[in-house]
Amino acid sequence: MTYEGRVLAALADPTRRAIIEKLATGGRSVADIARSLPVSQPAISQHLKVLKEAGLVNDVPLGTRRIYAIDPDGLGPLRQWLDRFWGDQLAAFKAIADRDETS
Amino acid sequence: MTYEGRVLAALADPTRRAIIEKLATGGRSVADIARSLPVSQPAISQHLKVLKEAGLVNDVPLGTRRIYAIDPDGLGPLRQWLDRFWGDQLAAFKAIADRDETS
DNA sequence: GCTTATAATAAGGCATGACTTATGAAGGCA
DNA sequence: TGCCTTCATAAGTCATGCCTTATTATAAGC
Numbered sequence: 001m002t003y004e005g006r007v008l009a010a011l012a013d014p015t016r017r018a019i020i021e022k023l024a025t026g027g028r029s030v031a032d033i034a035r036s037l038p039v040s041q042p043a044i045s046q047h048l049k050v051l052k053e054a055g056l057v058n059d060v061p062l063g064t065r066r067i068y069a070i071d072p073d074g075l076g077p078l079r080q081w082l083d084r085f086w087g088d089q090l091a092a093f094k095a096i097a098d099r100d101e102t103s
Numbered sequence: 104m105t106y107e108g109r110v111l112a113a114l115a116d117p118t119r120r121a122i123i124e125k126l127a128t129g130g131r132s133v134a135d136i137a138r139s140l141p142v143s144q145p146a147i148s149q150h151l152k153v154l155k156e157a158g159l160v161n162d163v164p165l166g167t168r169r170i171y172a173i174d175p176d177g178l179g180p181l182r183q184w185l186d187r188f189w190g191d192q193l194a195a196f197k198a199i200a201d202r203d204e205t206s
Numbered sequence: 207g208c209t210t211a212t213a214a215t216a217a218g219g220c221a222t223g224a225c226t227t228a229t230g231a232a233g234g235c236a
Numbered sequence: 237t238g239c240c241t242t243c244a245t246a247a248g249t250c251a252t253g254c255c256t257t258a259t260t261a262t263a264a265g266c
Contacts, residue, residue, distance in 0.1 A: 005117060012115035013254080014108060024188050030213055043255060045214055064212045064263040075189040085127050086178040116224080133243060146225055148244055167233045167242045 003055075004081035007074070010054035015039060016047045020070065023057065027069035106158075107184035110177070113157035118142060119150045123173065126160065130172035 001009075010016055015037065022033055030048065034041040048068055051057045056074040059066050104112075113119055118140065125136055133151065137144040151171055154160045159177040162169050 005115075005120070008111060008115045008120075012108075012111045015254080017108070017111075020188055031211085039254090040256065041213070042215080042257085046254080049214085061263095064210095066213065070188060072189065075185060078185075082178060082181075085123055085173060086175065118224080134241085142224090143226065144243075145227085145245080149224080152244085164233090167240095169243065 003077045006054045007056065007078045010050050010056055013047070013050075015043070016051055019044070019047055019051065020056070023068060023070045027060075027067040029062070029065040029067055031065070033068070106180045109157045110159065110181045113153050113159055116150070116153075118146070119154055122147070122150055122154065123159070126171060126173045130170040132165075132168040132170055134168070136171070 011020075018037055019033055022028060022036055030041060030044055033048075034044045037044065048057065048059070052059065052068075054074070055077075056071055057068050058071045059068045061067075114123075121140055122136055125131060125139055133144060133147055136151075137147045140147065151160065151162070155162065155171075157177070158180075159174055160171050161174045162171045164170075
């Protein structure tokens, strides 16, 4: 499976997107995530495994717990793939120009 | 279902990504796409329906045929959703830097 | 050492979705 | 009108994936 395929498949599931939204405010433990969503702890672990294999999250052990957080570099390959068909050169330059303009 | 959910689900399928890649070089008829991929014509029609409902492609009738093409605006909502968690300022700068680096 | 808490894995059930063949609808052309 | 081409839809099959409960491994605290 291609890298962008893994990323897209990972983000296609609504529960995994909910996990990403929880992690947007900072790293959280598995049990913490499980408490805030209507699925069991094993289900969360399975989703986190998929997200990790897609490169979207990383994790560090903390005692008996494990803190998962969003990987800032995880989205690069997906962006590159998307840009092949929709293009972002224009958008990227425009973002720079706008910022320079207002500074 | 949310808009980004539809877009991500549409792009998660490898056959639909293959269709997008075919359309990258310009609009094509259903039969034309079907001939270039190892699935039947009805399967292609079903995939095109999903891509259209996600806003990723549009179509115009041409006689008895129907020409499908990539919708340039189809990716906007997905980008906005992604940027909420990964940020696009960084990505924009990085895109510029990478291009300058390889030129 | 023993218990408790946390997380990963195993195994199985069930819904979803991607494909097939068969059929129908609509336009172009003799 | 009749025929052919193109595409969409219907119906059914089969694989994939998301969920559950049960179990195991590891670390912390008494």
